[in-house]
Amino acid sequence: MPQDCIYIFEDDELGASDPMWDKSKWIGCGREYRNVPENIAKIGQNILAIPSLFRSLLPSKDLSILELIACAPTLLIQDEVTPVPPMHLDWSDEEPEELDVNDLASIIVPSLKAITRLNDTFGQAWFDGKQSLKDMCTGGETRRYPLWVNTYFYNMRQACWISDKWCVALDWLHKTSLINEELSVKDTAYAYLGTLKGWDGDIHGLCNYLKLEFMADVLGDHPLPGGVVDAMSNLLSLRLQRQKLTSHFLITDTQFPDLIEAEVWKNDDEVGAAEYLEKYSTWIRHKHCDKLIFVFHVPPFHWATCMIDIKQKTIRYGDSLQLPRHRPLFKSLKSWLKEKVSDTDFTVMSDLACARQSDSFNCPLISVNTIAHTVFGDPLWSHRTSRLKRFEAFCNIMAYPNGQADEVSLFGKDINDSIVASWIVADQTAPSSLPSSNPEEVNQRGIKRQATEVIAERAKKRTNAAPPKLHPFFMHTPATDALKSHKSVIRPSDTKSRVAAAYAEEMAEPSEPASLKPKKRKGAAVKAADAKASLLEKKNLPRDFIDSVVHDGGVSRSATYARKAKVEVKLGIHKRGTNQFLTFLNKCQEWDPDVELDPEQPNRARCSRCLTWVVLKDVHHLQRFREHRQRGCTEAPKPNPSERTLFDFELTTLHEKKKVPPPPPPHVEANRKAHEARVGSGPGRRTNERGSTQSDIRLLEQECALDALKVPTEFMGVIRIRRSVIEGHAKFVKKFSHAVKAIEKH
Numbered sequence: 001m002p003q004d005c006i007y008i009f010e011d012d013e014l015g016a017s018d019p020m021w022d023k024s025k026w027i028g029c030g031r032e033y034r035n036v037p038e039n040i041a042k043i044g045q046n047i048l049a050i051p052s053l054f055r056s057l058l059p060s061k062d063l064s065i066l067e068l069i070a071c072a073p074t075l076l077i078q079d080e081v082t083p084v085p086p087m088h089l090d091w092s093d094e095e096p097e098e099l100d101v102n103d104l105a106s107i108i109v110p111s112l113k114a115i116t117r118l119n120d121t122f123g124q125a126w127f128d129g130k131q132s133l134k135d136m137c138t139g140g141e142t143r144r145y146p147l148w149v150n151t152y153f154y155n156m157r158q159a160c161w162i163s164d165k166w167c168v169a170l171d172w173l174h175k176t177s178l179i180n181e182e183l184s185v186k187d188t189a190y191a192y193l194g195t196l197k198g199w200d201g202d203i204h205g206l207c208n209y210l211k212l213e214f215m216a217d218v219l220g221d222h223p224l225p226g227g228v229v230d231a232m233s234n235l236l237s238l239r240l241q242r243q244k245l246t247s248h249f250l251i252t253d254t255q256f257p258d259l260i261e262a263e264v265w266k267n268d269d270e271v272g273a274a275e276y277l278e279k280y281s282t283w284i285r286h287k288h289c290d291k292l293i294f295v296f297h298v299p300p301f302h303w304a305t306c307m308i309d310i311k312q313k314t315i316r317y318g319d320s321l322q323l324p325r326h327r328p329l330f331k332s333l334k335s336w337l338k339e340k341v342s343d344t345d346f347t348v349m350s351d352l353a354c355a356r357q358s359d360s361f362n363c364p365l366i367s368v369n370t371i372a373h374t375v376f377g378d379p380l381w382s383h384r385t386s387r388l389k390r391f392e393a394f395c396n397i398m399a400y401p402n403g404q405a406d407e408v409s410l411f412g413k414d415i416n417d418s419i420v421a422s423w424i425v426a427d428q429t430a431p432s433s434l435p436s437s438n439p440e441e442v443n444q445r446g447i448k449r450q451a452t453e454v455i456a457e458r459a460k461k462r463t464n465a466a467p468p469k470l471h472p473f474f475m476h477t478p479a480t481d482a483l484k485s486h487k488s489v490i491r492p493s494d495t496k497s498r499v500a501a502a503y504a505e506e507m508a509e510p511s512e513p514a515s516l517k518p519k520k521r522k523g524a525a526v527k528a529a530d531a532k533a534s535l536l537e538k539k540n541l542p543r544d545f546i547d548s549v550v551h552d553g554g555v556s557r558s559a560t561y562a563r564k565a566k567v568e569v570k571l572g573i574h575k576r577g578t579n580q581f582l583t584f585l586n587k588c589q590e591w592d593p594d595v596e597l598d599p600e601q602p603n604r605a606r607c608s609r610c611l612t613w614v615v616l617k618d619v620h621h622l623q624r625f626r627e628h629r630q631r632g633c634t635e636a637p638k639p640n641p642s643e644r645t646l647f648d649f650e651l652t653t654l655h656e657k658k659k660v661p662p663p664p665p666p667h668v669e670a671n672r673k674a675h676e677a678r679v680g681s682g683p684g685r686r687t688n689e690r691g692s693t694q695s696d697i698r699l700l701e702q703e704c705a706l707d708a709l710k711v712p713t714e715f716m717g718v719i720r721i722r723r724s725v726i727e728g729h730a731k732f733v734k735k736f737s738h739a740v741k742a743i744e745k746h
Helices: 009-017 038-048 066-072 101-105 111-125 149-173 182-193 212-217 226-243 255-264 272-287 327-340 365-376 383-399 400-405 439-443 453-463 478-484 499-506 524-539 543-549 557-571 578-591 623-630 666-679 695-708 713-718 724-728 731-736 737-745
Strands: 089-092 132-138 141-145 249-251 291-298 302-310 312-318 347-349 604-606 614-617
Touching: 009 383, 038 111, 066 149, 066 182, 089 111, 111 149, 132 149, 149 182, 149 212, 182 383, 182 439, 212 226, 212 383, 226 249, 226 291, 226 365, 249 365, 255 272, 255 291, 272 327, 291 365, 302 365, 312 327, 365 383, 578 623, 614 623
Parallel strands: 249 291, 312 347
Antiparallel strands: 089 132, 132 141, 291 302, 302 312, 604 614
């Protein structure tokens, strides 16, 4: 009796291939695919997976920070500041060459821009029959690598980047302490770096988007990501619950102000904003809290603190830089409070006690310290203890046990989502602290409770939006979602400071590569992605920071370039191309042939007519300069009279002849001769040093007075009298004033 043979697949074989997949129907068919089945996506993931033999080159994910620094390889990474020959990588139809571990370890890791470009084109390249990755610039020869080498490039680049980031943090940690209190806290912080395992993992317990690598920003003079700010705020919320204060304070996270604006302005991108805010409004209406206090973001790179007083009907805020208030937020707060909480308008005040900063990176710490000062009476932040406060923040976050995540009884949509019904139905009295919505079995496991099924169904019914397009060749995990969320934006606080440029060089975070799509993008999406990749490659600026700049507004070529250039000018890293410079210079010379351009400040031009610098709207934008010339700038400003310039002098000979004074008026000369003929000069008369008698002087003074006291200085020598003689006789001038007025009338 014949028996049917049943083929049993091995686990590795089953994961590597699908017996139902026909390669000839997908590969090399000349088609473009938008979406692929799940089994095809699984095959693509296996192609990009690094083999176990070569995976040993990458640092293990279970290492601590100190172990990562000790074993991190020193590689040449292609970048603008590194003198490494450029790599020209592209997909090839030929089969890859044999590759061993030593060869792979010696390959230069390409730039993040090149890795992202290859990831973006892999899907369609695979369907087009590409079998290898070709390097066309390795000593004049061409080498072909397997397709998974690009995944190795990304993981190795990220490991080296995180290692370098923690090396900078350790250098800052070992600096000389200014106060004795830092010594013990410094040792505790160093101990955490050697005991905590998982250098590429997340810190669970305080927020859902706090990666361990973000904590390197705390140990240094750097701005802090939003996840660190939320973690510090949540620690204060736990402190408030443990102390059970009767002041009815409620400390919220940074999602509250963001979702307030999203709800008021009807931004559908924030799913669950209505349910999230309804919990707060219900809590306030039942009088379980009188004051809400939180840290909010001031675009583009600043943090501040705000407190809502329900009884006093006031909104008070404190800003460490004393900047003007963020009008969109406060307008949204007033609208939401009037609609959901009270019918009366709230008054906005800027009298919340807050420390002052003189740097560009401590505003998150100052904002959290403002909450601690307002709620608990802690001393205000000072520059003397700034390092100590960073040590304490680092140790407090790292010391929080992961198993106690659910003790953070917040209304955050990522932590606790069904908190209102548990106390409204059971008890109408105000609880002493915010209750936890998680059951005991969840608390014992130490796992965060996510959104309930009811809220998820409501969100789906309300949005009716298409599900996000996930690329089949990369796993979509919560960790990658957290990296791409707005909470991982690194926001420097001072836009005018040059520290942002140094920060951009050191703190660039290599984000997850853009999702691979089988179909190549065209049109405006390509322009926006190219501009973003150009900024990332320019100075390794954070991807989230670039996303917030590039995607604000249109995505046309001119609009994208203008926003990109504006950011580079602010950070002092803009480099104008030669062709662009000459083109813009020719346009300016059409209106001003002698125009002057400043290489250091590419957003201004100097008019040769009025010698003023005209600030341009954007780099290479001619409108303001053209309007300045059309309005008619007249001439250069007149020099200061007190300053000597070359224009004050006239051409004269070296030996200028002494000027001969002109002859006196005829009537003065006639009076003088008549007087000498009538009086004469005898030996008995009193004369002065010039030979004139006192009567002669008096007579001449009368003649000068009758001549309206307007005798030029040159004539004074002729009549033998100085100007001071006439000006000094005030009584004489007053006596003959009527005669002077009579002469002026004629």
